[in-house]
Amino acid sequence: MAETTSVFAPPPRLAPAGPTAASRPVQRPAPAAQPNPRRWGWLTGAVLPVALLLLWEGLARAGVLPPNLLPAPSRVLATIGELARTGELWGHLGITLARVGAGFALGGAVATALGAATGYSRRLFQLLDPLLQGVRNIPSLAWVPLFILWMGIYETSKVVLIAVGVFFPVYLNLMSGVQGVDRKLVEVGRVYRLTGAQLVRRVFLPATLPAYFVGLRSGLGLGWMFVVAAEIMGASRGLGFLLVDGQMTGRPQTILASILLFAVLGQLTDAGLAALSRRLLRWQDTHFGNG
Secondary structure, eight states, X not given: OOOOOOTTSOOOOOOOOOOOTTTSXXXXXXXXXXXXXXXXHHHHHHHHHHHHHHHHHHHHHTTSSOTTTSOOHHHHHHHXXXXXXXXXXXXXXXXXXXXXXXXXXXXXXXXXXXXXXXXXXXXXXXXXXXXXXXXXXXXXXXXXXXXXXXXXXXXXXXXXXXHHHHHXXXXXXXXXHHHTSOHHHHHHHHHTXXXXXXXXXXXXXXXXXXXXXXHHHHHXXXXXXXXXXXXXXXXXXXXXXXXXXXXXXXXXXXXXXXXXXXXXXXXXXXXXXXXXXXXXXXXXXXXXXXX
16 A cells, blocks of 8 residues: 555654844944033033133223223233242132132031931921021121131131031022922832931932032032132132232232132032032933933
8 A cells, every 4th residue: 555644744844944034133233422412511611701701802902991990811811820930829729729618518517417407307497497597698798797706817717707608508408408308209218117317318318419419519609709708808818818919909910810710710619519419410310411
């Protein structure tokens, strides 16, 4: 009998074929690297100041601006260069930076403690905040004669005056940041039985850091403003002294050099604080981003 093959028999196995064009993974070109907007952003920020300086220089050279009142930027820069060459500039810069740094550290530390306490505790807020808000409205120069009477014209009075200027922006922003933490986040933390320290570290700290850094930057800016008042009240060194000395001797280029140095130092220190805030707040998904 002839041998037959069942229709239900499995088909013979074939050797596996190589990958077809349809089965091969599609090779997509790598996306082009996106330029970092922060890398060249400082150039955009420099356009307007440079343009204003060029306009100022042109008007001064044309005789539109009187040289005894508003000398050209080139004269101001030459004055800074001469102060640097003689070594006088570095002493003034060093003492001013030391005063601002000490006042910022003192005012920021006290403001951090009181801002966190009054933001967290309703009772402490009701007890302390009305007094602090009243003191906040006292003009900065009103403290000068009192601090001189209490502490003399030495470094202590200058550092304390700068600390007063730094204190209130940091205190206000931190207190508002703590009070503005979403209640649902706090309740979730308590549901997970977080201790008080864990609740602060994992809920309150991340939620208040953005407001806290805004307060630190505002306080640093006021610290640079208050150092002028501090150095006017009897200092023999510092950029504030240099400014007053230029006024007393009728040298507008020295006055403008001091103002320009205040602006540059303030911008550099603020940029450093802003870079630190971006580094610590990288987890935020904001409109501008923190990259």
